[in-house]
Amino acid sequence: MTTPDVGFLLLAVVAAFFANELWRVLGAVLSARLNEDGAVFAWVRMVATALVAGLVAKLVLSPSGGFALAPLWLRLGSAAAGIAAYAVGRRSLALGVATAEIALIAGMVALGA
Amino acid sequence: MDLTPSQEAPTPVGASRPFWQGARAALSTPGLVLFGSFTGFGAMTHDFGWPIWIAALSTILIWAAPAQLVLAGALASGAGIAASSLAVTISAVRLLPMVVSILPVLRSDRTSLGARLLAAHYVAVTAWFEGLRRTPALERESRMPFFLGLANGLVLGSTIATAAGHAAAGLLPAALSIGLLGLTPIYFLLSLERGAWGLGERLAIGLGLVLAPLIATVTPRFDLLWTGIIGGTIAFLIDKAARRRRSAQ
DSSP states (O other): OOOOOHHHHHHHHHHHHHHHHHHHHHHHHHTTTOOTTOHHHHHHHHHHHHHHHHHHHHHHHSOSSGGGGSOHHHHHHHHHHHHHHHHHTTTOHHHHHHHHHHHHHHHHHHTTO | OOOHHHHHOHHHHHHHHHHHHHHHHTTSHHHHHHHHHHHHHHHHHHHTTOOHHHHHHHHHHHOOHHHHHHHHHHHHTTOOHHHHHHHHHHHHTTHHHHHHHHHHHHOOTTOOHHHHHHHHHTOOHHHHHHHHHHGGGSOHHHHHHHHHHHHHHHHHHHHHHHHHHHHHHTTSOHHHHHHHHHHHHHHHHHHHHHHOOHHHHHHHHHHHHHHHHHHHHHOSSSHHHHHHHHHHHHHHHHHHHHHHHHHHO
16 A cells, blocks of 8 residues: 555545534534424434444455454454444443454464464 | 632632543543544554554544544545545534534533534544533533533543554554454444434444445445445435334324
8 A cells, every 4th residue: 555645644634624523513503493303314314324334344344454464254253242242231332342352352363463 | 919809700710620520531431442442543544654643633633533534444445635525524414413412411501602612523422422421410510611621531532542553553463453453443333333313323324334345346436425325315214114104003
């Protein structure tokens, strides 16, 4: 992978700051008037949720960095272990994340990394 | 010397105690999981060839792990400024309802628009979740300083974690640095589920997971946008049909 240009990266981060902050500013300005139960609102939340979930799938199935050194079955298996622990452990984020991490690191150690 | 007039000003003294209580609350379990996930993000930016200060700056400025990850992912797959900003803005739509739902809890009668904008800037999944959970038990005047203390503590810890993850990525044994890189996706997936409202958003999670790899084979540069729009719309329609059926019965 080629190293990206620093000026380009800085510009991308600043542009992303504005793209991200837009919704916070709108929320602060509209907070008194917006209908939180409206249909448009619900749709927008679901689009954003699907987008972030899609990102998760991409990161696990086709990672572009060092995460790709872990074989696919281990990436999927450790995530599944985390989800199972989260579900069993009364939706505890810490438990789910810790379980996935332990499974992933143990798997890599077993593979001789 | 006469010190009484300055001692009578109540606001700064009254606000500093809840501020520091909030800052201490940043070191709770959700805060630590968040720091761990920013360590993973830092390690990932090292992998993508970002300088360490750009990675830390993105945490201070953008202050939303999903947006930062969308940005890094989009740039790594060759997107330009416009396409990556568009993907970021779509991922950030979730912030609007979060801001709208927390501000009425934080503000008092005297809260200015400036203070509301400042509080809104700090709204991100963990700060929002912990803020909503802890502030209602406080007096109204203490809520805003508590939240600002909490959020600043989270930003500070996350920025340090980002830099630490970036620095550690090249030094750690391979198993551990791969472990750091794997932290972010699982944290995201579980916190999405944790914050999901009702059937529609849970469906949106499942559809996003399934659709993204399929759509990536068709349009690799805008795959996340299309995954969001198609998956979100299907989830919305199913959710609506389910509601209608429930209310008809």
